[in-house]
Every structure is written in structure tokens, then in C-alpha cells.
Amino acid sequence: MRRWVWLVLCVSTRAWAEDYRACKELFVSPLVSKVAETNASGAPWDEGSLPDPELTAMVADAEGATPAVIGPRLEDSTVLAWNSLPLAETRSGAWLPVGVGGSLQLMLTDQDDGPSDFIGAFSVTVPESLAQTGTAFVQATSQGAQPVSLTLRISASDGKRGCAGMEKVGPARYELPAPTFSARVDAALFEKIRSAQKCKAGSTPPECVPERYDVLYTHELVEGAWLTVVSGGGQAGAAGKFHAIAWGVDPATRQVAFLGRCDTLKTSPSVEGAVACVQGSKATFISLEKGKPRTRAANARELEALKGSP
Ligand SMILES: [Ca+2]
Ligand SMILES: [Ca+2]
Secondary structure, eight states: OHHHHHHHHHHHHHHHOOOGGGOSOEEEEEEEEEOOSBOTTSOBSBTTBOOOEEEEEEETTOTTOOOEEEEOOOTTOSEEEOOBSSGGGOOSOEEESOOTTOEEEEEEEEOOSSSOEEEEEEEEEOOTTHHHHSEEEEEEEOOSSSOOEEEEEEESBOSSSBOTTOSOOOOOOOOOSSSEEEOBOOHHHHHHHHHHTTOOTTOOOGGGOGGGEEEEEESSSSTTOOEEEEEEOOOTTOSSEEEEEEEOSSTTTOEEEEEEEESEEEEETTEEEEEEEEETTEEEEEEEETTEEEEEEOOHHHHHHHHTOO
């Protein structure tokens, strides 16, 4: 009798979930950060040029730990767009000997020929949720007079192999820690933007460069839904900013609902579940209905209502 009980217990545990606590290392990749154009005392980082930031990380409270470069030096940059949300596109990062619940110390510096300038230091704890999901997204803010924010992906895979200590890892899960989160625009979405912006192969005007776009993952625009909102492009002479709006965060399942120019995005209490792209005296409502993206022009009454909305 007792033997049967044990058998059932073992089978159900195995089918239940993988536990990423078994990982002896995790892959840590920086997503995005923004650095001010001047340092805390108001002086330029370099004589006549922007900083050249580099991000290192090391395991905290570990004897003999050495810092590893996880965000390679970006020349004359204040927008540090290292990686996008999807794991498949890891462009930088490093395996570090840290596990669930462990701590990391990160340091952002302006890499100079002589001594480097300090930009910010971050302390990050690997979230407990990673034990179940295998991927955690983390938002960190540096201490000090000029706080810098940084988003990170910590995962049991680098997109090519799983962590040491586990036979296989499951697919990435996109659970974001804050109501708004940022990363580099991913290649699949940027391909759609390039096409909408009529970018030619190899051309690099601002509207054709991924670093010139901000990506906001937010569930503050539409109740009960995560949206991917890409904006930017900085096109000279054109009104408004270029926007790409998708319902969902996971690139495999999100639905791209809108590509076009807007002065601002607004929500209207009279039109539930939709985002309004306002441009000049017109507005377009963007929504997802029965699983399908839908856009329609706002009527006169709705335009009047939008004027009063934030
Ligand atoms: Ca410097
Ligand atoms: Ca520089």
C-alpha cells in the first residue's frame, strides 16, 4: 500500500515543473540603460564627447569573485540599448556562478584611456520566481547623486545552451516585474518598423537605427493587457513620433496592432480597452477585439472627450 503512494507522488512531482534552483550558473544580460549627458557635477564625461559606458557584474559575497564585462563598451553613447527582451537575440551578457536568491554587484563606468569615470553601481538579487520560470527580468536603480536605471535579463539559458546543473531548460517566459519595463527593440518588430519607415538595406538615418527607438512594455495603458509600445526614430521635418504598438509582450504571441505616427498616445474613458493615437486634430483608436487588432478613426464626440484625457 505504502509503495503505491510513493509512486504516485514521484510521478506527479516530475510532471509538475522543473526547478531552476539546480542551476549552478545563470546568464546575466543587460537590456537597456540611459546615462545623463553630464556627470553629477554637471561637467561632460569626456572632453567634447559623450561617455563610453561599459557594464561589469560580479557575484556578491563570493570569495575570489572577479568582475565580468556583461555590457561591452559603447562609444559616445547615453542610450545603452544592449539587448532586447527575447532570449534568442542575446547580443551580450555572461554566465556568472550565481543561483536563485544569490546577489550580484554591477558597475557602470565611462571607459577612458586613463582612470575610468564612475557612472553608477547596482545591487541585484536573483528573484525567487526564477526557480519556476527559468527567466527573470529585473529593474535596478543605482545609488548616489545621479541615479541611473537599468533593466536586466537573468536566465537559465543563453539562447544556445542551458545552465550547468540541468539537463534541459524550458522556453523563456515573459513575466515583467514592474508596470512598465524597457528593453532594446527586438529584431522581428524592428523589421516591421524598417519596412514602414521605408528603410533601405544598409542605410542609417535616425529612423532606421534601433537605438533611436524607445520600447516600453506597459500594462498601464489598457486594463488587463500588456502592450509593447515602440516610439521614436527622430525623423527631421516630420510631425509626431513614429509608433509601433503591439498587444502582448512575448514575441511569439503578441499582435502588432499599429504602425504609424502619433503626437501622443492617450486613453479615453469613453472607449474601453483602446489606445488613441492622436495626431494633429485627428485620432485613431487602436484595440484588440476577439483576438484581432483593430483600428478606427475617432468621431467628433470622441475627439472632444480625448481633449480632456491625460
Ligand atoms: Ca570620461
Ligand atoms: Ca567619449
